[in-house]
Amino acid sequence: MAIQWFPGHMHLTKKAISERIKEIDVVIELLDARLPGSSANPMLAELTGGKPALKVLNKQDLADPARTPAWLDHYNSQPATRAIELDASATTPARRLIDACHALAPTRGSMVKPMRVLICGIPNVGKSTLINTLTGKRAAKTGDEAGITKLEQRIVLADGFYLWDTPGMLWPRIIVAKSGYNLAASGAIGRNAFNEEEVALELLDYLIQHYPAALQARYKVELPPGITDEQLLEAIGRKRGAVLGKGRINLQKAAEIVIHEFRASTLGRITLETPQEFAGWLAAGQLL
Numbered sequence: 001m002a003i004q005w006f007p008g009h010m011h012l013t014k015k016a017i018s019e020r021i022k023e024i025d026v027v028i029e030l031l032d033a034r035l036p037g038s039s040a041n042p043m044l045a046e047l048t049g050g051k052p053a054l055k056v057l058n059k060q061d062l063a064d065p066a067r068t069p070a071w072l073d074h075y076n077s078q079p080a081t082r083a084i085e086l087d088a089s090a091t092t093p094a095r096r097l098i099d100a101c102h103a104l105a106p107t108r109g110s111m112v113k114p115m116r117v118l119i120c121g122i123p124n125v126g127k128s129t130l131i132n133t134l135t136g137k138r139a140a141k142t143g144d145e146a147g148i149t150k151l152e153q154r155i156v157l158a159d160g161f162y163l164w165d166t167p168g169m170l171w172p173r174i175i176v177a178k179s180g181y182n183l184a185a186s187g188a189i190g191r192n193a194f195n196e197e198e199v200a201l202e203l204l205d206y207l208i209q210h211y212p213a214a215l216q217a218r219y220k221v222e223l224p225p226g227i228t229d230e231q232l233l234e235a236i237g238r239k240r241g242a243v244l245g246k247g248r249i250n251l252q253k254a255a256e257i258v259i260h261e262f263r264a265s266t267l268g269r270i271t272l273e274t275p276q277e278f279a280g281w282l283a284a285g286q287l288l
């Protein structure tokens with residue numbers, strides 16, 4: 001069963017963004033560097049159409065460093081678009097953001113014509129962390145679980161440089177099945193909205209194909225040719241003592257271990273999609 005999740009109050013966010021966008025010079029979209037395609041909200045492009053866009057591949061410290069450059073090239077080859085990678089907790093991200101915005105809107109950024117930037121991103125992508133780093137505050141965090149509404153705020157980043165936090169919440173909009181699984185694996189979706197076992201199996205299926213060495217190093221399991229995701233989940237459960245008695249494996253527990261270790265990057269730095277793969281999923285018509 002594919003994950004389908006598009007909360008009803010999204011239309012309020014849509015309205016708020018379309019009202020704000022008239023006074024905006026650059027739209028910063030925070031993406032998860034481990035799943036840039038899936039962590040984008042396709043609605044944002046419709047709402048902000050024509051505005052210069054800065055794609056920030058956040059959590060780059062968790063993503064595969066061999067894959068991030070391909071995503072940066074992908075976005076940098078699009079019109080009126082720039083991309084940078086970032087670790088939102090890095091100490092001085094402001095300079096790079098300011099420089100990238102100036103490159104996108106060179107006539108803005110003075111007291112007379114201030115640079116007005118809107119920052120958007122799906123829950124859990126690192127928006128609060130980035131804003132807190134930029135403002136040097138440890139502002140109250142409303143909640144770690146995806147889905148808690150925050151108020152709009154305006155931040156002065158430099159003279160003549162204003163950053164607006166998105167009014168409302170920009171939820172992920174899952175348009176292909178694989179994106180739903182990747183979002184769930186990353187922690188972007190509330191835990192009641194998906195089945196852990198199913199998400200772990202999808203994750204393992206991808207890791208068997210693309211990151212077998214990381215699996216072997218972490219779980220000390222054999223990966224004979226043709227091993228299935230189900231067999232691997234069982235093997236991991238057995239190794240970790242997730243058993244129910246009579247040799248039966250606690251697959252739920254094993255799934256939680258795999259998801260947790262992916263999120264915490266205990267499995268290493270992993271990226272769940274390349275630009276080509278993501279384009280392929282869209283083209284394959286697995287649209288929900």
Ligand code: GDP
Pocket residue numbers: 058059060061062086087088089121122123124125126127128129130141144
């Ligand atoms: P928001 O919902 O978009 O505001 O996301 P938060 O700022 O609350 O971040 C969600 C989680 O991701 C928190 O546990 C952060 O500590 C973590 N996080 C944010 N940015 C980064 C980053 O660049 N790297 C890593 N490793 N973790 C990050």
